[in-house]
Amino acid sequence: MLICKRPAVLLSLAVLFTSLTACGNNPTAKTLEQSLAADPRLQQDNPVIFGQSQPNEPQPRQKEPKVELPSDFPRNIPLYPNAQLESVTPEMGTQNSVVTRWLSSDPSNFITSFYSDQFQQNDWQILQQPRDDLANTFEARRQDLQVKVSIQPQSVTNPKPDQPQTATALVIEYIPNSTATAKPTETGSSQTSNPNVLGPPLPDNVATQPENNTSGSETTATATPKYQKFNDLNQAPPELRQAIEDLATLGVLSLKSQDVKSSSNDANSNSFEPSKNVTRREYARWLVAANNAMYANNPAKQIRLASESTQSTAFSDVSRTDPDFPVIQGLAETGLIPSPLSGDSTAVLFRPEAPLTREHLILWKIPLDTRQALPAANLEAVNQTWGFQDTGKIDPKALRAVLADFQNGEQSNIRRVFGYTTLFQPKKPVSRAEAAAALGYFGTLGEGISAAEALKLNNSQ
Structure with missing residues (x-):
């Protein structure tokens, strides 16, 4: 069977090469000739190792590692919801401060307003607020935790495909303290008796709430209202x-x-x-x-x-x-x-x-x-x-x-x-x-x- 088919194959090839030779100037023949030409990369001066990518070929984009907050990042520090964490600088300097850098597509005035509201509503003691002669910088303290928030609008020179041309850089610097998120002390006032509301203590006459106890154990003593009974x-x-x-x-x-x-x-x-x-x-x-x-x-x-x-x-x-x-x-x-x-x-x-x-x-x-x-x-x-x-x-x-x-x-x-x-x-x-x-x-x-x-x-x- 194979012996019978071989003459037919040879005859077909002969006819094909005869056509190419006879119609060398024909466009169709040139196209066919180019399609049958050898790949220049297969030449000996440019050998190809199969499975290895070539210099001119696009490299697959590697997924950048995700930046995460430190595990001990104080939960009391407000985080702007529409900001992406860019980097974290570990403890440095004499005070062992930690610096986190963020980027947001929102205008800087939105972010400034957010932090102004958050610091006031959650009873932070604001040490510095943004002013006309200063950058948009907050410095606030809440119990033993001190934080500095710098908000700076900037232009993006080489934006990524999914990145806007304008953005707001946000830097949150804080000094870690193991007591910053600890349970309030017994001498705290109404603000300090609530772990979500901290700050400078109120006068003794300000009524306070007992601390919520979810563990089932005996409630820790906190500042309580001074019951007043007048005799007149x-x-x-x-x-x-x-x-x-x-x-x-x-x-x-x-x-x-x-x-x-x-x-x-x-x-x-x-x-x-x-x-x-x-x-x-x-x-x-x-x-x-x-x-x-x-x-x-x-x-x-x-x-x-x-x-x-x-x-x-x-x-x-x-x-x-x-x-x-x-x-x-x-x-x-x-x-x-x-x-x-x-x-x-x-x-x-x-x-x-x-x-x-x-x-x-x-x-x-x-x-x-x-x-x-x-x-x-x-x-x-x-x-x-x-x-x-x-x-x-x-x-x-x-x-x-x-x-x-x-x-x-x-x-x-x-x-x-x-x-x-x-x-x-x-x-x-x-x-x-x-x-x-x-x-x-x-x-x-x-x-x-x-x-x-x-x-x-x-x-x-």
Whole structure:
């Protein structure tokens, strides 16, 4: 069979070569000739080892190793969600700081806003914030953990196919500390008793929460509210007593500044003196303490205390050494009270020992009720709503707060504290009982929390 087929194969080849020779100038023949030509790479001067890639052939792209955070990276440090970790520099320098570098396609102002919110909401002590004359750099401390976040916009010269031409470089440098994520100590305040909310301790009068215990073992002792029981509440107006008692149980009605010994004798140490005028210092302290006690489980609504290392003070008569400086300065820095920081160049003095007036009670409290910008107001608008005979005596700065208070209906501070009245008497001093009654409820008519409800929440935990 094979012998019979061989002549046919030879005959076919003969015919093919004859055609090529006869039609050497034919295009079809040249194409066929080229297709049958030997591969030049098979020549002896360019040998090919099968299985080995050639220099001109594209190399398969090797997968770059993934950069991961150190295993002991503090979980308290906020990480921008749309940023990719580029590199990690191990501990270096005298302080053994660790540097992590990130890259994000988001604008730098987005990232700056994110860290500003995160540091404030989670109660970091901000040592440095971005300013016009500095790069976008944060320095913050939370307990024993210190972190530096540098945010710098940059242009990408040779972007990868999946990389934008503009990006934001993010450098997070921190000093490792084994206690940074450890369990809070027994002496911590409301911030330090919660592992997710750390920072400078609040005064003793600020109510705190017991530490959650998920292990089933005995609960570790933490700072607890100082229950206050006053022996002269029968001298307060009956309609205001319940609010005073609830706030006293929460432990927020401190009658002295932190670390300041009372000059009163032991016999008067349990006296609230409800009819006595409350000072601006006392009301500022109670305001912060009551707000933070009501929202003990909502750090976003808590008032942050100022640090004694603050570069400039809001008021010339409240120095950094004043025991209530963290509270008063904190209220000024949040814009809750008028000060040069809020653009009021006339409010250079706080007058801490001066009596609190009715109009300032409302002016400081309402922003914590509405949690939004106050409405525009004028004398006519206040007259049409409240109908006070002495509207013209109200400070223009307080008019907006008085008008906003009317919108709270029966939960308005004026109605709860002073009852029905056609005279507001804006310059009249406020008694301790009236100040406490105003702080017995935070919120609006449809949404708020009372001191009694806060106590129930505390007892249920």
